[in-house]
Amino acid sequence: MKVLCMLSGFGKGSGGHFHSLNNITRALHGYKDIDIDIVSIGNVTSPILKDHPRFLGNLEFKWYAFLSLDRKLRKILKGTRPDVVHCYDGGTALLMMMLPIFRNTRIIHTRCGGANERFSVAQVLRTVILFSRENLASFQKNPRFAQSDLHLIPNRVFEREHDTKALEALLKKDPDTFTFMRTARIGKSYSGSILQGIELIRRLETNRKVKFIVIGVVEEESYVETIRKAAQDANVTLELYNTPEYTREASRFLYAADAVIGTGRGTMEAMSARLPVFAPLSDMVLPVLIDAETLPALFERNFSPRGKVEGKTEEAIVATASKLVNDPDFLAEARQFARKMAEEHFLITDAIKEKYWSIYHREMEKSPRGLVWKNLLPIVYYLNSYRILAKRVPQP
Structure with a gap:
């Protein structure tokens, strides 16, 4: 055939x-x-x-x-x-x-x-x-x-082995910092999801060090400046990588993340890697954790920025995200859920x-x-x- x-x-x-x-x-x-x-x-x-x-x-x-x-x-x-x-x-x-x-x-x-x-x-x-x-x-x-x-x-999602040691020469995982990651093109379509990630990190209730890694091809330079300024104003540590050695199959660097702000296929790749994922919402300024409650509505729209979830407040979203950062047991449960859903729906x-x-x-x-x-x-x-x-x- x-x-x-x-x-x-x-x-x-x-x-x-x-x-x-x-x-x-x-x-x-x-x-x-x-x-x-x-x-x-x-x-x-x-x-x-x-x-x-x-x-x-x-x-x-x-x-x-x-x-x-x-x-x-x-x-x-x-x-x-x-x-x-x-x-x-x-x-x-x-x-x-x-x-x-x-x-x-x-x-x-x-x-x-x-x-x-x-x-x-x-x-x-x-x-x-x-x-x-x-x-x-x-x-x-x-x-x-x-x-x-x-x-x-x-x-x-097709799982392949990558040479993590070689990749770590480009991007090391920081064990002392909780790392959120977003892999997406930097332009009009996905800048909103990046800004939601910055806002979520700004509101976290934690004493841990937290940073936000963004990896993506730059479509419009003006959005890079918008994102950098938003992170600076929010006092959020931002690392932005946009050169080809990073952006070609950016999912190779998921090992450096503890949680992901994700849409579409990126969500599926992250969950396959046992990473909790926060999906952007069209009617809020914060992304929501994908769990048993929110998965059906978000999956309906392919985890796109058009997603909506009924009954979630900003306070509840921040509380869940803070618990994820602070509570190792809750993080382990979220990782287990992510992989289970990936095996059932994405791989x-x-x-x-x-x-x-x-x-x-x-x-x-x-x-x-x-x-x-x-x-x-x-x-x-x-x-x-x-x-x-x-x-x-x-x-x-």
């Missing part, structure tokens, strides 16, 4: 869908007959994928130059044809269904979280994999997906691999035709998006 996994990248090429594809493909390649190759399209080669053993390369293209992209794909695939093209963003799925090379090829789309799209521009494919219940509910309500197979598979286990294998094989029984006509409006919408994205300057 030859599977070609694809996605698009512009600017820095370090979005969450790159990390998700990286983890999932490393787990799936070689399972039974699954044989995976990876190609990206856009104006940047992702630093997350460049060392992936199955990455064939990035294809630059103009948003209107379909035949040029088709020729580049034929060249890089060297005459081989995938049984299934698995796209990790909707725009790429739409482009691929228009190319002559994939005219009779089955295409699957993984929706990697995010806010729900308008019904009219959602990409219709016969098989869609979703990471969040929020997106699943939207697709189920959309009549355009009445004939589609929808699969909720939030699992996207790519053999059962999850089997599910993907079954999806790929069932896809071969479906007709690959008729998708373009069902997606005329989304195609126009996303071609305009690619036109705008192409103006982003590639950044190291």
Whole structure:
């Protein structure tokens, strides 16, 4: 079963869908007959994928130059044809269904979280994999997906061994300090979660030393200054790392944390590492600890900054966080809960691999035709998006 996994990248090429594809493909390649190759399209080669053993390369293209992209794909695939093209963003799925090379090829789309799209521009494919219940509910309500197979598979953590000794040359764990960590791009989308972390640390009731480590690619420099000033005003010790040796797979440094401020896949990776996680809330200035009470509501929205939890007060949130810092037994319980939830919901286990294998094989029984006509409006919408994205300057 030859599977070609694809996605698009512009600017820095370090979005969450790159990390998700990286983890999932490393787990799936070689399972039974699954044989995976990876190609990206856009104006940047992702630093997350460049060392992936199955990455064939990035294809630059103009948003209107379909035949040029088709020729580049034929060249890089060297005459081989995938049984299934698995796209990790909707725009790429739409482009691929228009190319002559994939005219009779089955295409699957993984929706990697995010806010729900308008019904009219959602990409219709016969098989869609979703990471969040929020997106699943939207697709189920959309009549355009009445004939589609929808699969909720939030699992996207693939555990790998890292050389911790080598990493400690870059970042040592401080045993005398309780360390909160946030791994996220530093820009408009996630600056709010970082500021919530600073505010939580400011309000802690503890005599212990506490610091906040932030690791992430800088999207907009103005947000770096905002974050530094907020930490300074709050008297919070802040360490910020934004160079490639830190930001490439920032989760490698989770060993240096005692707790994490997390969203999306980052939450799952931290909980897999037995770390308590605080999730940002859309209607409060503090993040809340993910526990048995808060997990269902936060998981519903993929642990995104859009999360809401009923019945939590700021006082209760601060009291719980302070107890976590001060009480070793409570910290141990939180770590045990985090790992248990990861094993149940986030890790790519053999059962999850089997599910993907079954999806790929069932896809071969479906007709690959008729998708373009069902997606005329989304195609126009996303071609305009690619036109705008192409103006982003590639950044190291």
